[in-house]
Structures are given as structure tokens and as C-alpha cells.
Amino acid sequence: MDTLRGRLLVATPAIAGGPFLRSVVFVLDHDDDGALGVIVNRPLDSDVDDVLPAWGAFVNAPVCLFDGGPVAMDSALAVGVLADATPPHGWRQMAGRVGLVDLEGPLPGDGQLAGLRVFAGYAGWGSGQLEDELAEGSWIVVDALDHDLTSPTPETLWREVLRRQDDDVRFWATFPDDPGAN
Template sequence: MDTLRGRLLVATPAIDAGPFLRSVVFILDHDGDGALGVIVNRPLDSDVDEVLPSWGAYVNAPVCLFDGGPVAMDSALAVGVLGDGLPPLGWRQMAGRVGLVDLEGPLPVNGEFAGLRVFAGYAGWGAGQLEDELLEGSWVVVDALESDLSSPQPEMLWREVLRRQHDDVRFWATFPPDPGAN
């Protein structure tokens, strides 16, 4: 399988519980050893200022931590979309203008990032695990927009990403939260 780096995984209704229910995952890395990504549509109640006081002024609204996934929830991971200038110190490219930001490195200068989010934890898959989940129909792979990483309404992202697809996948956007109550 080709790399999924820089693409989105959108949870299908086959995932009906757990941390990936209606999740949208941006894939940061994917190769024969596995995959790593962050859930981009799960804002948490904690503000970035509470955990990383010097970084709060640089993240996009909503200015909160995001639940990046069930792995290493006690660690922070920052993802930045480059602005129009040169890459800043502490930024490592993952896909296009999207990269990891070193939270122990220098603070960004205004305009270096078009978008910046801080995640508690990440999503990870071992070798072949994600491919098996794709075969089971748990995920749909779609193209990512840079704006997906800094959506001002991340809780709406699952439906928005599905709606913009050009095939029958777009109809899943109308899938009720509890099909048994429909």
C-alpha cells in the first residue's frame, strides 16, 4: 500500500464506540512499520495556557488542547502548518506544509504558522494494523485540507469532511449518532 502520510482517516459507522468514534485522523507518518497520526476533531476542556503557558498565544481557536489519540495521553505533540515564510527552527516536515513543532524549541514568530494545534497523545498503529482496519471498513481515506488542522469548529469536522466527498461516502455525514433511536 502507498503511504497515507498527509491524508485523513475518517471513521466509518463500523467504529461504534471508543476513542475513534466519529474521529478524523490526520496521518503524520505511515510506512511498513506502522502509522502515526492525531485526531483533529476532539477539543478538550483544558486550555493550552494551563499546560504550556508560553504557547497559548500561538495556537488557533479554539485555544485548547486536543485529544490526539489514545497513545501517550500524558505527553504533548504540536502540529503546525507553515505560513508563507521559511520553516522555523524546531519544525520538522511530515507532509507538505504540515509538520511537528518542537515544544521545547523557540517560540514561533508571528506569521511562521498558518495553523498550530497542541495534542495530548496520538493515534498509533503497528505494522499491518491500519491496513487490516481499512480492509474491515473501519476507515475511509480522503484527501486532507490544511484547514482541517485548524478548523474553528473541530467538532463539526467529521460531517464536513464526509460532505465534501464526491462519492457515496458523503451520505455517511447524515448517519445518526444512535441508529437504534432513529
């Protein structure tokens, strides 16, 4: 099985509702046991400073919590992008320069992270579940760019990721919010 670790799952219009509607998911882990990722384009109204005051200074704008997915919404998960080769204490590499940051450990040093986001919850799939959803056309798998995780305009990320594709996938970016209103 080819791993999807470090790639993006972009929801197709086949997902017509629920937490994954027009979502962009960064896959943190994927193997025979299942997959784990975070939705990177769902900012919440809660500021990081209100929940984790010491971490607010390290988070990229918008400085808010993100809805990472429907699993374990009462827990926080921090995903960072390394700025240099020296990871912060408690770093767990996931793909390339992207990894998990231990929110209970010491704060990162100046210049260690190029970006950081804090997610409430995560997206998870059991063994074979994601592969089934891919086969039914619910997701498009595309390459991730580091700045996808820290986009200053996450609400436009779904369309941006689709538009930058080289094939006909880019046309999904023009799919109307309500196809019945056409």
C-alpha cells in the same frame, strides 16, 4: 505500499465506540512499520495556556488541548501549518505545509505558522494494523485540507469532511448518532 501520510482517516459507523468514534485522524507518518496520526476533532476542556503558557498565543481557536489519541496521553505533540517557506526552528515536515513543532525549542516567529494545535497523545498503529482496519471498513481515506487541522469548529469536522466528498461517501454524514433510535 502507498503511504497515507498527509491524508485523513475518517471513522465509519463500523467504529461503534471508544476513542475513534466519529473521529477524523490526520496521518503524520505511515510506512511498513506502522502509522502515526492525531485526532483533529476532539477538543479537551484544558486550555493550552494552563499547560504551555508561552504557546497559547500561537494556537488557533479554540485555544485548548486536543485529544490526539489513546497513545501517550501524558505527552504533548504540536502540529503546525506553515504560513510561508521559512519553517520555525525545530520544525519537522510531515506532509506538505504540515509538520511537527518542537515545544521545547524557541517560539515561532511572527507569520511563520498559519496554524498550530497541541495534542495530548496520538493515534498509533503497528505494522499492518491500519491496513487491516481499512480492509474491514473501519476507516475511509480522504484528502486532507490544511484548514482541517485548524478548524474553528472541530466538533463538526467529521460531518464536514464527509459532505465534501464527491462520491457516495458523503451520505455517511447523515448517519444518525444512534441508529437504533430511528
